[in-house]
Amino acid sequence: MNPASMDAAVWAVIEEYEARAAREEQLWDTLGAEEWERRIDEMLLPVGRATGTLLNLLAKEAGARRILEVGSSFGYSTVWLAEAARAVGGKVISLELRAAKTAYATERLARAGLADFVEFRVGDALESLAQLPGPFELALIDLWKNLYVPVFELLHPKLAPGALVIADNMIEPASARPHAQAYRHAVHVARDMSSVLLPVGNGIELSRYQ
Numbered sequence: 714m715n716p717a718s719m720d721a722a723v724w725a726v727i728e729e730y731e732a733r734a735a736r737e738e739q740l741w742d743t744l745g746a747e748e749w750e751r752r753i754d755e756m757l758l759p760v761g762r763a764t765g766t767l768l769n770l771l772a773k774e775a776g777a778r779r780i781l782e783v784g785s786s787f788g789y790s791t792v793w794l795a796e797a798a799r800a801v802g803g804k805v806i807s808l809e810l811r812a813a814k815t816a817y818a819t820e821r822l823a824r825a826g827l828a829d830f831v832e833f834r835v836g837d838a839l840e841s842l843a844q845l846p847g848p849f850e851l852a853l854i855d856l857w858k859n860l861y862v863p864v865f866e867l868l869h870p871k872l873a874p875g876a877l878v879i880a881d882n883m884i885e886p887a888s889a890r891p892h893a894q895a896y897r898h899a900v901h902v903a904r905d906m907s908s909v910l911l912p913v914g915n916g917i918e919l920s921r922y923q
């Protein structure tokens with residue numbers, strides 16, 4: 714994806730997020746792990762440009778009209794998904810625990826001209842997901858890593874035939890690897906899922922429900 718293939722309002726917002734993410738990366742170098750963890754809710758923790766681009770093109774290629782995002786944070790990945798939703802006449806439902814992050818994301822999505830293509834739900838994603846009927850045609854799982862398996866268990870029966878599920882942080886950070894492995898195991902033992910680990914961004918597991 715490059716600026717020429719994306720409208721200017723969307724691209725301006727993406728660049729603004731990426732400038733903030735770059736500043737936070739520098740902060741990571743100066744704060745210790747303990748202080749970073751204490752301030753974790755101040756950080757974007759974005760999927761990054763490569764994964765954002767891949768999410769966007771997968772959603773468009775699949776014509777995914779019912780998109781679920783589990784873990785919107787400040788809305789970086791939401792912008793990539795919402796831009797695809799607009800292109801295919803669909804909508805993103807995006808789940809996030811922290812209301813302040815959703816308020817920030819809502820403002821950025823509006824500035825990108827994408828507000829009509831996202832519905833945010835604030836609260837525990839497990840509770841929100843239990844209430845949502847599905848079916849979903851594409852889902853991004855990117856919340857705290859210990860919740861990937863319970864999210865997958867709730868999501869699995871709500872997948873549309875051919876649905877794509879993308880899970881971030883399968884390779885980095887190293888501290889997430891035990892949870893990433895548990896998630897990958899859960900997907901691989903589900904006989905109706907085909908799945909592959911891709912070294913894109915932080916490492917993603919791309920899975921298809923048949």
Ligand SMILES: C[S@@+](CC[C@H](N)C(=O)[O-])C[C@H]1O[C@@H](n2cnc3c(N)ncnc32)[C@H](O)[C@@H]1O
Nearest residue numbers: 758759760784786789790809810837838856857
């Ligand atoms: C890695 S960040 C998501 C980054 C985002 N996808 C992006 O690319 O910009 C994980 C987010 O999951 C949220 N989260 C953690 N546990 C949650 C839960 N139980 N329900 C909903 N959101 C949760 C955190 O507040 C955090 O904002």
